[in-house]
Amino acid sequence: ENIFDRSRMAPKTPIKNEPVDLSKQKSCTPERNPITPVKLIDRPQPDPWTPTANLKMLVSAASPDMRDREKKKELFRPIENSEQSDTPDSLQYDMVDDCTVDEFEKQRPSRKQKSLGLLCQKFLARYPSYPLSTEKTTISLDEVASILGVERRRIYDIVNVLESLHLVSRVAKNQYCWHGRHNLSQTLKTLQEAGELQYGELMTFFQHKEQDLEYKFGERKKETIPDSQDRPLLDFSEPDCTSASANSRKDKSLRIMSQKFVMLFLVSKTKIVTLDIAAKILIEETQDTVDHSKFKTKVRRLYDIANVLTSLGLIKKVHVTEERGRKPAFKWIGPVEFPGKTDEPRGHSPTSDPLPGTQRGACVPYQICATGKQRFTRHASFNGAQPCEGTRRKVSSEPNSPRQERQDEYCSKMINLAAVCRQKIEEDKTIFNSARKPSITSPLSLLPVPGDSDFCVNPLPQAVFPVVQADVPNLSLPNGVNSQALHPCTPAASKTENGKPTLLPNQPFLCFPPSSLFMLCGGLQENNLRETLPTAGDMGNRSAEAQTTVPPAACQKRSSHKCASPSAPVDDEEPAAKKQTMEQSDVPLSLVVPKKPFESPKAESTPGSGCTSAEHLEDFHLDHASPAVPEAVHEESTKPLDSQEQEKWSQNKDPDEPSPGKEHISKENANQPFLPQYLFVQPTAGLSSFNFLLSANQAPGAISLAASQLPSLSVPCVVVPSAALASFPLVCSPTITGPLSPVPDGSFSAATSVNFSMSGLASTTPVFIGTTAVVTPKVSPVPSVDPQQPAHPTLHLSPVLARSCGAVKLDSPVCMGHPVTLLKLQQPSSTPLTPKSIRPAHHEAFFKTPGSLGDPVAWKKNEGNQTRNASSVQRRLEISSTSPD
DNA sequence: CGATCCCGCCACATT
DNA sequence: AATGTGGCGGGATCG
Numbered sequence: 001e002n003i004f005d006r007s008r009m010a011p012k013t014p015i016k017n018e019p020v021d022l023s024k025q026k027s028c029t030p031e032r033n034p035i036t037p038v039k040l041i042d043r044p045q046p047d048p049w050t051p052t053a054n055l056k057m058l059v060s061a062a063s064p065d066m067r068d069r070e071k072k073k074e075l076f077r078p079i080e081n082s083e084q085s086d087t088p089d090s091l092q093y094d095m096v097d098d099c100t101v102d103e104f105e106k107q108r109p110s111r112k113q114k115s116l117g118l119l120c121q122k123f124l125a126r127y128p129s130y131p132l133s134t135e136k137t138t139i140s141l142d143e144v145a146s147i148l149g150v151e152r153r154r155i156y157d158i159v160n161v162l163e164s165l166h167l168v169s170r171v172a173k174n175q176y177c178w179h180g181r182h183n184l185s186q187t188l189k190t191l192q193e194a195g196e197l198q199y200g201e202l203m204t205f206f207q208h209k210e211q212d213l214e215y216k217f218g219e220r221k222k223e224t225i226p227d228s229q230d231r232p233l234l235d236f237s238e239p240d241c242t243s244a245s246a247n248s249r250k251d252k253s254l255r256i257m258s259q260k261f262v263m264l265f266l267v268s269k270t271k272i273v274t275l276d277i278a279a280k281i282l283i284e285e286t287q288d289t290v291d292h293s294k295f296k297t298k299v300r301r302l303y304d305i306a307n308v309l310t311s312l313g314l315i316k317k318v319h320v321t322e323e324r325g326r327k328p329a330f331k332w333i334g335p336v337e338f339p340g341k342t343d344e345p346r347g348h349s350p351t352s353d354p355l356p357g358t359q360r361g362a363c364v365p366y367q368i369c370a371t372g373k374q375r376f377t378r379h380a381s382f383n384g385a386q387p388c389e390g391t392r393r394k395v396s397s398e399p400n401s402p403r404q405e406r407q408d409e410y411c412s413k414m415i416n417l418a419a420v421c422r423q424k425i426e427e428d429k430t431i432f433n434s435a436r437k438p439s440i441t442s443p444l445s446l447l448p449v450p451g452d453s454d455f456c457v458n459p460l461p462q463a464v465f466p467v468v469q470a471d472v473p474n475l476s477l478p479n480g481v482n483s484q485a486l487h488p489c490t491p492a493a494s495k496t497e498n499g500k501p502t503l504l505p506n507q508p509f510l511c512f513p514p515s516s517l518f519m520l521c522g523g524l525q526e527n528n529l530r531e532t533l534p535t536a537g538d539m540g541n542r543s544a545e546a547q548t549t550v551p552p553a554a555c556q557k558r559s560s561h562k563c564a565s566p567s568a569p570v571d572d573e574e575p576a577a578k579k580q581t582m583e584q585s586d587v588p589l590s591l592v593v594p595k596k597p598f599e600s601p602k603a604e605s606t607p608g609s610g611c612t613s614a615e616h617l618e619d620f621h622l623d624h625a626s627p628a629v630p631e632a633v634h635e636e637s638t639k640p641l642d643s644q645e646q647e648k649w650s651q652n653k654d655p656d657e658p659s660p661g662k663e664h665i666s667k668e669n670a671n672q673p674f675l676p677q678y679l680f681v682q683p684t685a686g687l688s689s690f691n692f693l694l695s696a697n698q699a700p701g702a703i704s705l706a707a708s709q710l711p712s713l714s715v716p717c718v719v720v721p722s723a724a725l726a727s728f729p730l731v732c733s734p735t736i737t738g739p740l741s742p743v744p745d746g747s748f749s750a751a752t753s754v755n756f757s758m759s760g761l762a763s764t765t766p767v768f769i770g771t772t773a774v775v776t777p778k779v780s781p782v783p784s785v786d787p788q789q790p791a792h793p794t795l796h797l798s799p800v801l802a803r804s805c806g807a808v809k810l811d812s813p814v815c816m817g818h819p820v821t822l823l824k825l826q827q828p829s830s831t832p833l834t835p836k837s838i839r840p841a842h843h844e845a846f847f848k849t850p851g852s853l854g855d856p857v858a859w860k861k862n863e864g865n866q867t868r869n870a871s872s873v874q875r876r877l878e879i880s881s882t883s884p885d
Numbered sequence: 886c887g888a889t890c891c892c893g894c895c896a897c898a899t900t
Numbered sequence: 901a902a903t904g905t906g907g908c909g910g911g912a913t914c915g
Contacts, residue, residue, distance in 0.1 A: 111913050114891065141904090153893070156906060173899075173904060253907070275888095297908060303890055328888065 114150075116304055120158045120311035122148050127178045137178035139168065157254070161308040164258035188266060189338035195263030257282055257298075258305045265315065265332035274320055274329035275302055306330055 112118070123144065131137055141159070145152040159176055162168045166187045168176045260282060264273045279298040309315045314334035319326040 111889085111891065116890075151893075152904085153906075154891085156904095160906075293909080299888090300890065300909070301907085303888090307890080 115307065116154065116157060117307035117311050119148060119150055119154055120308045123155070123158050124311060127180065129181045131178060131180040131182075133182075138171065139176040139178055141174045141176065157304050158308055160254040161258045161305050162312075164255040165262065165312070167312075185335055185338050188262065188335060191259055191263045192266035192338065195267040254301060254305065257301055258309075261302060261305055262309070262314070265330070265334075266336075268332070271332035271336070272318060272320065272329050273332075274327045275299055275306075276327060278302055 126144070126147075127137055127139070139159075141152055141155050145155045148155070159168055159170075163170065163176070166179060166183050167181060168178050171177045261273070261278055264278055264281065265271055276295075276299070279295055279302055282298050282302070306315060306317070309330075310317065312334075314332065315330040316333050318329050318331045320329040321327075
């Protein structure tokens with residue numbers, strides 16, 4: 001209250017304090033009057049003064065009392081004067097209105113006045129943004145808390161976030177050192193790099209940054225310390241200050257969350273991150289489902305963090321309107337480029353270094369082979385990844401088991417990510433519109449898991465798709481995978497948007513080593529799509545690769561049409577250029593995808609251009625709403641060629657999609673939904689070991705369209721964590737012809753899923769995904785155009801994939817291979833447990849904190865129940881720290 | 886009614 | 901044991 005009063009006194013600041021303003025303010029003025037504190041102290045009634053106390057008082061007190069007090073306060077106010085001139089709205093009101101008690105009452109308590117954001121501003125106002133190096137500013141939590149008139153607990157909330165950005169560091173109990181923003185850029189850079197590496201692709205896709213981060217952390221620690229404990233927090237350790245070591249214990253989830261949250265922004269193309277997505281990402285746990293409560297808690301925490309970041313002027317609240325409605329989101333308004341940085345990717349940058357070492361081999365760095373997407377961030381990440389590998393290797397050697405665990409985690413994470421991705425995708429669609437360039441892009445990417453050499457993608461020569469189980473693995477893997485795969489991929493990827501990644505070209509399929517995880521993202525590159533179709537050329541590659549069968553046709557179309565539907569034809573023509581463009585756009589994947597794309601607009605607008613999507617997309621954003629119809633129309637128009645096929649696809653849609661097979665419906669769905677829907681098969685599902693996501697949406701032609709449009713969204717992902725699983729190799733054939741066949745949606749999906757599961761069972765059996773679309777037997781009909789190769793028969797998945805791909809947009813060629821990421825997991829026990837069963841074990845490991853490792857119990861503490869639930873974050877942390885394996 | 890998010894209990898960590 | 905930290909989520913307020 002005092003504060004308020006003061007403010008009131010003050011004068012003036014306009015009432016509202018929006019965060020933005022605040023931020024500005026804060027930086028400027030350092031502290032206000034020092035005096036205040038004293039006064040505070042002096043204050044006659046300590047109790048009352050405390051916010052809480054006051055509130056209570058107010059509440060309890062009858063109105064009369066209240067009034068009196070208020071009056072008093074007023075008196076005080078002037079005296080005290082707040083440090084900050086700004087006053088909260090209410091204050092002003094009070095000023096004006098004062099008179100009425102009631103008003104006062106109301107106002108005072110106003111929640112807004114007590115908001116963490118406001119408090120943070122006040123806090124920040126006390127210290128110079130860029131303190132002289134010479135001066136060391138120490139912050140006493142108690143003092144600040146009393147000065148600001150809040151409980152200490154609140155100060156912790158602020159300080160923890162600031163600490164995550166290295167604006168302050170803890171020097172001792174109750175003592176923090178103020179560093180100011182001198183290192184902010186460095187910190188952000190570090191976070192960005194870390195984010196890219198880790199999330200990198202994923203992120204791009206969807207952001208699953210978090211995982212990566214953790215890993216990173218872990219890695220670092222490992223390097224330095226064996227894991228354990230330390231927490232890494234760090235992260236980043238930034239140079240500066242602080243101690244880095246300091247961290248102690250727990251990871252402070254708030255700090256980590258804060259960092260991760262920031263990373264998401266930095267990695268995001270659009271710089272916009274919706275709360276729900278962030279929350280999902282942050283929730284390790286798996287799955288989506290997971291607790292709803294947990295999700296809520298995460299969101300709450302994110303609000304806390306967001307308020308502080310807002311006060312720092314790094315983000316601002318925005319709303320993304322999606323189909324569903326508008327979602328709360330935050331946009332990064334802080335620095336985007338950091339001096340120097342950028343560099344490359346490879347990681348090697350400082351940041352990278354740290355990362356690499358550690359954990360999972362970093363797990364992650366997933367390398368991507370992906371295709372198109374590659375370009376984006378990935379490049380960097382890519383590179384980075386490799387490096388990481390090196391480091392990883394080291395690590396890997398050691399700890400397999402641990403790794404395994406990690407892998408497991410990864411799996412779970414992947415799953416989560418997948419879920420997140422889906423959502424994101426969806427969101428993206430809706431969301432911004434922003435889809436801008438970036439979004440489009442992402443075709444698929446692969447992330448190989450680091451582990452060791454893991455995955456490789458090799459191109460199989462052909463297509464053989466045989467699903468041969470046993471055989472397959474051999475084949476594909478053989479190559480050397482990583483290096484080869486990766487490298488090639490990259491280039492390839494880059495080249496083609498379409499991409500297919502390297503793999504494709506030669507190889508129709510990608511083989512994954514057993515136990516690997518994959519994420520496939522279908523990029524939707526327009527190009528690809530287009531390419532695919534018509535051009536055979538570009539697309540051709542893929543298709544060719546695949547040998548696919550498939551050329552052309554339908555699949556491509558679909559994809560194309562989505563993206564470019566309008567332009568589709570054109571696309572063909574243009575392919576290269578566009579592709580390039582696409583690529584660019586791609587690059588930036590952002591978490592948030594703009595979904596928008598929708599459709600139609602583009603079509604028209606871009607006549608030839610086709611996909612141009614990015615741009616167009618932006619324009620359209622909105623559209624969700626409108627979209628459907630128009631889109632449909634467009635599509636049709638555009639489609640014509642494909643349309644039939646497409647339609648088929650649409651029909652096929654995945655089960656996920658509700659829609660029955662109708663084209664229209666599907667389309668519609670597609671539109672909005674573009675989202676890539678994925679089919680997620682968790683291990684738990686019973687599938688033996690696979691988890692994967694397929695984009696359902698895509699499948700349908702309609703969808704595909706949409707997908708195409710939305711580049712980003714479209715990407716289908718397939719995750720196969722199998723860490724547990726041990727061995728499933730996957731092969732993807734880029735081309736998918738299959739879709740063509742008019743399989744019922746449900747059927748498809750079902751089939752697909754089934755297939756997978758089957759494969760899973762086989763554990764050993766490799767799965768192939770052929771670029772070329774494989775037609776599923778079921779599908780067989782593929783009447784369509786392509787002759788496709790039947791190769792796939794074996795793999796069911798392929799069909800699915802194919803669809804997705806197709807849907808996705810053919811870019812997919814990419815889909816097939818490129819996009820896919822592999823993560824290797826080594827699993828010690830290859831036992832094929834059910835996924836679920838498996839997980840648990842792993843999880844434990846993961847979760848366990850270093851210290852606790854031994855005891856699972858620890859986790860339990862609070863709630864046995866939760867155990868799982870227990871903050872995933874923590875787990876992550878633990879994991880990272882532990883790394884260890 | 887959903888979005889925000891304050892408040893403070895309480896567990897865990899540190900002293 | 902006292903005190904510092906900070907996870908967490910009930911439930912109030914906002915819009």
